[in-house]
Amino acid sequence: MTSVLVLDDDSPPPGLRRALAEAGARVRVHSPADVLTTERMPDVDVLLASAAVPPNIVRAVARRMDEEGRQPTMLAYTEHDFGALEGHVHAGADYLMPPFLTSLVRARLGTCREQAELGRALRLAGGEADLHRYERELEIGREIQLGFLPDSLPTPAGWDIDVRYRPARTVAGDFYDVFELVNRRRLGLVVADVCDKGVGAALFMALIRSLLRHTAENGGVHGLKNVDLPGDARSMPVAGAATLLNAVEATNDYLTRNHVHQGYFATMFFAVLDPVTGGLVYINGGHNPPVLIRGQGGPPLILDPTGPAVGVLRDSTFTLGHAHLDPGDVLFIYTDGVTEARGPERDFFGEDRMLDVLSDGAGSGDDLLRRVDGALTGFVGAAEQSDDITMLALHRTGV
Incomplete structure (x- = not known):
């Protein structure tokens, strides 16, 4: 099951909510302000952000997650504001757009989960030498x-x-x-x-x-x-x-x-x-x-x-x-x-x-x-x- 954190001040569109549920995703919805002020970031595979959330705020959330050993794949979504979506794409995020078909959402989430698992494996394989080098660089x-x-x-x-x-x-x-x-x-x-x-x-x-x-x-x-x-x-x-x-x-x-x-x-x-x-x-x-x-x-x-x-x-x-x-x-x-x-x-x-x-x-x-x-x-x-x-x-x- 793919875990998804939806970053939005409102609930996602009904079509996207339905597609996520049918794709078997475990979904949590939080506002950017709540996530940035939380003591510990959630461990999720996908950071799914509304295009209405500024890209710099999404990056700030992603950095907080990365510092705590979490590296989710970033996705952005929109129903109508494709201009805002473009800013997220330029910032390196993948995206979802209507129609929110369950098969497409399931495939995209599967790819994101595999990327997250690969990232976790690579971090575990880094070894103690990398840790000492990182500490010295700090x-x-x-x-x-x-x-x-x-x-x-x-x-x-x-x-x-x-x-x-x-x-x-x-x-x-x-x-x-x-x-x-x-x-x-x-x-x-x-x-x-x-x-x-x-x-x-x-x-x-x-x-x-x-x-x-x-x-x-x-x-x-x-x-x-x-x-x-x-x-x-x-x-x-x-x-x-x-x-x-x-x-x-x-x-x-x-x-x-x-x-x-x-x-x-x-x-x-x-x-x-x-x-x-x-x-x-x-x-x-x-x-x-x-x-x-x-x-x-x-x-x-x-x-x-x-x-x-x-x-x-x-x-x-x-x-x-x-x-x-x-x-x-x-x-x-x-x-x-x-x-x-x-x-x-x-x-x-x-x-x-x-x-x-x-x-x-x-x-x-x-x-x-x-x-x-x-x-x-x-x-x-x-x-x-x-x-x-x-x-x-x-x-x-x-x-």
Whole structure:
């Protein structure tokens, strides 16, 4: 019996459901979001995706399966949208189209099952030597990846920057960066999370980090005179805003033109700080909202997203957000490895717990990271770290 995972937000067409049943397939239907957030991927022979699901999302599911030792054959199906089906074919998937005849569906599933069984046999025959070689290559990859992270952080007078970075595996999809911009008058800060984990995410981490930094350091150095900032931020200095927009838009354009079929994208928070005034211009591309903790007390301020994730859609619109740090304030930037850390009972640490810790006051950036780290450690206990964790604290000391 061929096992099939149908990737669709709705139920498959009646004709296809009937043909799968008559062909003796064992079928499960899940939405892409449910599959990508599940703790363990299902072991199936065929990944059957609706053409309405973007090819990059299907590839992301397939990669998750591959990392867990599952290599299903990919099929796409449609009733009417043959244009969307073409994108899946270009991405390497086979396909099913109406009429969904039982004999044809049974034959296609049989071929897929044989391919899956052959793949499992080849993996078992790989041997221990291949495992050791793979582990060594991963270690080399880890060393190279660490070279993309800054050895030291440029820190202007009156400011402290502290970081915690813990990959869940040998290589990671998280990254952070801090670098000088606009003739050293501004400071760029980036915290980002490439979708997925493992080797593929690590390669795209290196690519996206290089694209962002190269574009930021080599373009838009004169700033913008008329930038649409919200509310009372319109009168604030915006030198560096052009740098910010150029870097994010150019990176999104490159990824969506050249790598969209590979299914990788990144959420990111990219800010440009004026160390003299404490003004912060930022783009939050689908990332977890950073939290601004006031040194003088009061509720934490959430910096909401200002655009979509980077690398998903061409011609995405990214707008600018603005914040201001007074002496004593700390900006806490993090990836979803913090809020999605799992305890022994498999429940999430969550945003509410994180905000409770942050609400205890700012202190120094290092103190704040220690508190969050301690809360995470106590919550997770002996459970395995499930995702990369990156935290950055920007503290205006005022001295």
